[in-house]
Amino acid sequence: MINWRLYRVAFVPFLFALAVAAFSLQGRPAPLSSTLAPEAFEGERAIADLKGLQAAYPDRRPGSAGDEALAGHVARALEGLGGAAGGGFTVRTQRVSGQTIEGERTLSTVIAQRPGSTNATPILIVAHRDAAAAGSAAELSGTAGLLELARVFAARETKRTIVLASTSGGSGGDAGAAQLAGAGIAAPGGGHGSFDAAIVLGDLAGTRTSRPLVLPYSDGVGSAPLALQRTVEGAIVGDTGVDPGAPSTLGQLAHLAFPLAVGEQGVLDATGLPAVLVQVSGERGPSPSEPVSAQRLQGFGRAVLNAVDALDNAPDVSQTMDSSLPIQRKTMPAWALALLVIALLIPAMVAVVDGLARARRRRAPVGRWTLWTCSCALPFLGCAVFVYLLGLSGILGAAPSVPVLPSALPVDVKAVVAVVAVMLTLALTWLSWGVLVRRVGWGERPDPEVAGLSMLAVALSVCVVVWVGNPFAALLALPALHLWLVLASPLRLEIDRRVGRAGALAVVAVGVLPLAALVAFYAHQLGLGVGGVAWTTVLLLAGGHVAFARAILWSAALGCAAGATMLAAMPRAPLADARVADGVEVTIRGPMSYAGPGSLGGTESALRR
Helix, strand or coil: CCCHHHHHHCCHHHHHHHHHHHHHCEECCCCCCCCCCHHHCCHHHHHHHHHHHHHHCCCCCCCCHHHHHHHHHHHHHHHCCCCHHHCCCEEEEEEEEEEECCEEEEEEEEEEEECCCCCCCCEEEEEECCCCCCCCHHHHHHHHHHHHHHHHHHCCCCCCCEEEEEECCCCCCCHHHHHHHHHCCCCCCCCHHHCCEEEEECCCCECCCCCCCEECECCCCCECCHHHHHHHHHHHHHHHCCCCCCCCHHHHHHHHHCCCCCCCHHHHHHCCCCEEEECCCCCCCCCCCCCECHHHHHHHHHHHHHHHHHHHCCCCCCCCCECCEEECCEEECHHHHHHHHHHHHHHHHHHHHHHHHHHHHCCCCHHHHHHHHHHCCHHHHHHHHHHHHHHHHCCCCCCCCCCCCCCCCCCCHHHHHHHHHHHHHHHHHHHHHHHHHHHCCCCCCCCHHHHHHHHHHHHHHHHHHHHHHCHHHHHHHHHHHHHHHHHHCHHHHCHHHHCHHHHHHHHHHHHCHHHHHHHHHHHHHHCCCHHHHHHHHHHHHHCCCCCHHHHHHHHHHHHHHHHHHHHHHCCCCCCCCCCEECCEECCCECCCCECCCCCCCCHHHHHHC
16 A cells, blocks of 8 residues: 555655755864863872772762761861862762662762852862772772862862862762752852853773763763863863774764763753763773772873863853764754654655555554554553552662663672563563453454554654654664555565565564664663663663653554564465455456456556555
């Protein structure tokens, strides 16, 4: 029932959208620079602090006695630099409750503020001090760098107010950073919008390097402004000679399509506060036994100081999150990419709507097979509801609302039990689905054309809804929407004769490759195995990082994939003869013989109508 000629013509708008997107490419903004020398940051003193803190506070699980004792040490060290009247910091400690890798805990956030010489919006520097494993010197290097920066700024006049924050929960949950983002503390006038930008200090001293070293990714759609990213990257190149790398096109696209950030910059960016994470070990973070280097700490500490000086003397950073896509040395704006996506949706939409109109004229049971496709989503939705209930009941224990590194919540016995329980739930819901299908009379073999069109109609509806909320996520469905059109036209394309059932299943598999590539990207970036991927998925649902509305859309999309797989695997029924179309025997006769569709030739074109 697919009119392939109409489908090909519907690509014309895409050509115009492609031309518009080509002219929309923009150059990357130049990095800001500073004329002040960053030599005031002393790496030897900072590494001595790091080793002393590691020895004194080896166990720093969030909310633990060691974590609280270290918070007191940081507060006293900052207070020792003098009050604001003497050029030092005004220090206070705030308490916040939040979900961590230890469950619900009350945490301390130490905030130090040094006023600037102008009323320009302040700059925020954040470092978390907690760690999942004992020792974790590389993870503690951010706190050592924060203390050394405090000594520098206590003796240096700045135009902007400098706000330093030592948080807890950075090992998982980011509760301290979430408080900073939501409360707008220490900023004149209040509100997180009163901060110009934030730099999060992660692993500054580890010896293992994994690019990119400047992470702009957000827990929401978008990332830190490109000007802020390039300023910090430029400072790293100038002070360390190390190429920090930059988010690749595919990496940026993956984070735009499915926002997932494991650093504290993620929650800051999600609230609209421009923030980047500086971390030499990249997105995966350091291992607990990662050795540290004084030279590395000095170089990256000076780079951060250089970047802060550059921001201090420059106009305000844009508060708009950057959703552009890097392409070579250019960037494509988000609106141009959204235009390309909707232009690529149009051909599939036109073909499916036209096919449904033809099916309706033939009085084909489109509604029944649409409900059948929707029912294929029920097992996935039931499984998601089960995971949500596990999270709400506390059976899983700690399930932070933001993504957690596998080193913080490893795959242990509890994780294996939870994953197995979820898999069993999925299997049982599929068995229940089979009973439901037979009970309502959907057990017979569906007409591949009508059922295929109905499946595509549901998939298109889901894709359009997703495009409205996040055009980048709709990219994941584009290959499937176009490739699976062949499932709705098996006789026209002679699928059985040309490629067989294995070929049809291969078409379905190629359609889900973008989703598989997304999972593989995050698995590589975060160091996840098969079990780690399953456990992380459970945590994202149980902790609420994937909202229930998004879970419904994901269930519907997976239901369409399941329906497409069943249609591709289903054996075809041979045509009885050329006089039967869609199960209705042609009985039109003329004076001498048959005078129905095809009597003048062009049987295929006549049957399509």
